[in-house]
Amino acid sequence: MTATQTNLPIDARRIAEIVKGLARITEPDRPYTRRAFTPLFLEGRAFLEEHFRAAGLDTRIDAAGNLIGRRKGRKPALGTIMLGSHSDTVPEGGRFDGIAGVAAALEVARSLADAGIELDHDLEIVDFLAEEVSIFGVSCVGSRGMAGLIPDGWLSRTHDELTLRQGIVEAGGDPSRLPSLKRSDIKAFLELHIEQGPVLEAERLDIGVVTAISGITRIEIIVEGQADHAGTTPMGRRRDALVAASRLVLEIEKLGFAHAAGEGHFTATVGEFEIEPNAANVVPSRARLLIDARAELRSQMEVFISDIEALAARIAEETGVAITPPKVISDNHPTPGDPWVLATLEAACGRVGARHRLMASGAGHDTAWMGRITKAAMIFIPCRDGRSHAPEEWAENDDIALGAAVLFEAVRRLDGQLQEKT
Amino acid sequence: MTATQTNLPIDARRIAEIVKGLARITEPDRPYTRRAFTPLFLEGRAFLEEHFRAAGLDTRIDAAGNLIGRRKGRKPALGTIMLGSHSDTVPEGGRFDGIAGVAAALEVARSLADAGIELDHDLEIVDFLAEEVSIFGVSCVGSRGMAGLIPDGWLSRTHDELTLRQGIVEAGGDPSRLPSLKRSDIKAFLELHIEQGPVLEAERLDIGVVTAISGITRIEIIVEGQADHAGTTPMGRRRDALVAASRLVLEIEKLGFAHAAGEGHFTATVGEFEIEPNAANVVPSRARLLIDARAELRSQMEVFISDIEALAARIAEETGVAITPPKVISDNHPTPGDPWVLATLEAACGRVGARHRLMASGAGHDTAWMGRITKAAMIFIPCRDGRSHAPEEWAENDDIALGAAVLFEAVRRLDGQLQEKT
Numbered sequence: 035m036t037a038t039q040t041n042l043p044i045d046a047r048r049i050a051e052i053v054k055g056l057a058r059i060t061e062p063d064r065p066y067t068r069r070a071f072t073p074l075f076l077e078g079r080a081f082l083e084e085h086f087r088a089a090g091l092d093t094r095i096d097a098a099g100n101l102i103g104r105r106k107g108r109k110p111a112l113g114t115i116m117l118g119s120h121s122d123t124v125p126e127g128g129r130f131d132g133i134a135g136v137a138a139a140l141e142v143a144r145s146l147a148d149a150g151i152e153l154d155h156d157l158e159i160v161d162f163l164a165e166e167v168s169i170f171g172v173s174c175v176g177s178r179g180m181a182g183l184i185p186d187g188w189l190s191r192t193h194d195e196l197t198l199r200q201g202i203v204e205a206g207g208d209p210s211r212l213p214s215l216k217r218s219d220i221k222a223f224l225e226l227h228i229e230q231g232p233v234l235e236a237e238r239l240d241i242g243v244v245t246a247i248s249g250i251t252r253i254e255i256i257v258e259g260q261a262d263h264a265g266t267t268p269m270g271r272r273r274d275a276l277v278a279a280s281r282l283v284l285e286i287e288k289l290g291f292a293h294a295a296g297e298g299h300f301t302a303t304v305g306e307f308e309i310e311p312n313a314a315n316v317v318p319s320r321a322r323l324l325i326d327a328r329a330e331l332r333s334q335m336e337v338f339i340s341d342i343e344a345l346a347a348r349i350a351e352e353t354g355v356a357i358t359p360p361k362v363i364s365d366n367h368p369t370p371g372d373p374w375v376l377a378t379l380e381a382a383c384g385r386v387g388a389r390h391r392l393m394a395s396g397a398g399h400d401t402a403w404m405g406r407i408t409k410a411a412m413i414f415i416p417c418r419d420g421r422s423h424a425p426e427e428w429a430e431n432d433d434i435a436l437g438a439a440v441l442f443e444a445v446r447r448l449d450g451q452l453q454e455k456t
Numbered sequence: 457m458t459a460t461q462t463n464l465p466i467d468a469r470r471i472a473e474i475v476k477g478l479a480r481i482t483e484p485d486r487p488y489t490r491r492a493f494t495p496l497f498l499e500g501r502a503f504l505e506e507h508f509r510a511a512g513l514d515t516r517i518d519a520a521g522n523l524i525g526r527r528k529g530r531k532p533a534l535g536t537i538m539l540g541s542h543s544d545t546v547p548e549g550g551r552f553d554g555i556a557g558v559a560a561a562l563e564v565a566r567s568l569a570d571a572g573i574e575l576d577h578d579l580e581i582v583d584f585l586a587e588e589v590s591i592f593g594v595s596c597v598g599s600r601g602m603a604g605l606i607p608d609g610w611l612s613r614t615h616d617e618l619t620l621r622q623g624i625v626e627a628g629g630d631p632s633r634l635p636s637l638k639r640s641d642i643k644a645f646l647e648l649h650i651e652q653g654p655v656l657e658a659e660r661l662d663i664g665v666v667t668a669i670s671g672i673t674r675i676e677i678i679v680e681g682q683a684d685h686a687g688t689t690p691m692g693r694r695r696d697a698l699v700a701a702s703r704l705v706l707e708i709e710k711l712g713f714a715h716a717a718g719e720g721h722f723t724a725t726v727g728e729f730e731i732e733p734n735a736a737n738v739v740p741s742r743a744r745l746l747i748d749a750r751a752e753l754r755s756q757m758e759v760f761i762s763d764i765e766a767l768a769a770r771i772a773e774e775t776g777v778a779i780t781p782p783k784v785i786s787d788n789h790p791t792p793g794d795p796w797v798l799a800t801l802e803a804a805c806g807r808v809g810a811r812h813r814l815m816a817s818g819a820g821h822d823t824a825w826m827g828r829i830t831k832a833a834m835i836f837i838p839c840r841d842g843r844s845h846a847p848e849e850w851a852e853n854d855d856i857a858l859g860a861a862v863l864f865e866a867v868r869r870l871d872g873q874l875q876e877k878t
Binding site for chain 1: 589651652653654655670672674683684685686687688689690691692693696698699701702703705706709712713716722723724725726727728729730731734735736737738739740746748750817818819820842843844845846
């Protein structure tokens, strides 16, 4: 079943036009790169704003640098329904991560207009600023800003003599107005995003209705061995930091498998790993590991953190190297999708004939921040081989269009149900 | 037993003066750094040359940039006995590696003069150029040059727009004369060096008589997994290059232990280890390992190399990641010490009352190259905790002096025995 087979007024070609148009706005020698706070990003924004306007939306940049297009409702006092995602990419990223969600949201607005449907609520389409880890080393700048949750000190973060504060100004935002930005008028938020994983494709499903966005906890472990001459130090007299760190990597993977066999989504990855002095003829003296752990269920993450503490102590004892107590660098709790919005999304899937399943998101998303201020939920569409953050990232245009149809249907239902509810 | 307790004319204070004098010639903010081809190295050379001259030696720089001080013998036609080591350091190195050997060699020449002893052979004291891995990425430049074994292409190696050829010129050498440098007049070569390992200290011995300098083989392994999103890719669907590489590290260590339990000296170390993309939220796609393996017995190294090939194939099969066939990057065979010179050194130990053992060197040394053109052997003296290539590297001055006494005695014996032998 594809969108073009439904009777819904989604125009898949217009979605393709947005995706392709943004794909052309990339660093030419390393596609697809359009990082936030770069001239290319602003070029992409100008392209989007033009299409927002052509769709009859009133556009503005809010204090946090988010591009917003508004379609007035009949009863603006009811508040706003918001749809959107982000248009920035990682370096050498893909054409769909975030972008598919912005294109689908815009298409919902256009389809509503084409069909002559007026909503009671205001409808806003948003392109959040800097969802990906940006040049300032932080992510979800725009959605955090909209939720009033930009941490103290972030605005002073610096990259190449540019502060995040100045970066937001260059994107058209106004950091001085951030303290009063927190939105209370948004009654529901929906985001479409590529799955960035292999599940929907493997199960030949159209839509994942996202029950929760996993919490992300980062844990750093430092292993301190001793630098010795690789040729003269007998095997039995070494305190090799790399050998101890390698044991940690294998045990962390085992823990990851054990927790993943439990109830909710769980992953554990050692993504950063460096040794010192990293010289051919020296026994490694130091290793640093950064664990990225994701859990749908907070209780599971808490068990994992204490598992890691016990593991580090055990490996230190068994190998004779020093291991500093694992340090939790960041620790974001899971965000459950709003149950009522989830039910609406499932009903919308049924209406448009999209085969769907419930699933958790292992990746972080703007929806996690929007969930702090409104009823928020998201849907996934399949992507090829589960790949993302890479040039080969791919989603079928018809899959995006079918997702847009689900959003279209959900928005119509929410527009009515939100009034009954209040 | 220390040198000061013997009746030999070694003056330990003069050795200390050389060691301390060179220690003062260091990059002030990262002691002890006096790398070859830097102004500080030439400053150290000037200090040494002054002391060579003050000891009555005729000094010169040979074509390969080695500083040589000569004491004429009564029968120069017999050829030359040479003693020496090197005065360059690694970055943040120590005060004794190489330097102790140059200071001891110079002290032998001075003690012979003090004692009014004339040798039949010419005696030469040498400070080899660039024994440590230099700014050009290569080592043992001077001793290779003296042995006529500088590989093709090395002279064109470049660092910061300086070629090795120019570097040798700046050190006073003459690369155009290198092809005719290979020395045939040297009848014996002796080197004193700190052990750079913990054995002599642990066994409370004065001298290690070095039976062989281990061969050094470097093997590179590349692990190719797949970059996937760390949050969205289920544990069971990954091809994590770091996990596979960690298994390699542990298995390589096991192999190192197994071979070390055999007959000769053996070590295996993964000293260089990097992963890509090394990003917190990405499953590692690539890992590179560089193994440093050292074997006293060539046959053992050959078994190890084939063990590593089998290991890489096995881990690739078990983990599902691709592992390129291990690549031997460099492969230097072991150099046995000259048996006759070794016997002379053992006899000299007995004469001066130095408790000694036979042992192999796990580190490379200039002696390995001198062994290609003459009867060569070396002795080790203890160093604290086996540490070297670090600021805390330490050798007791009396231990250096006792080693110098062994060299003194060995030179006298060689001077007579070499004539009988010819």
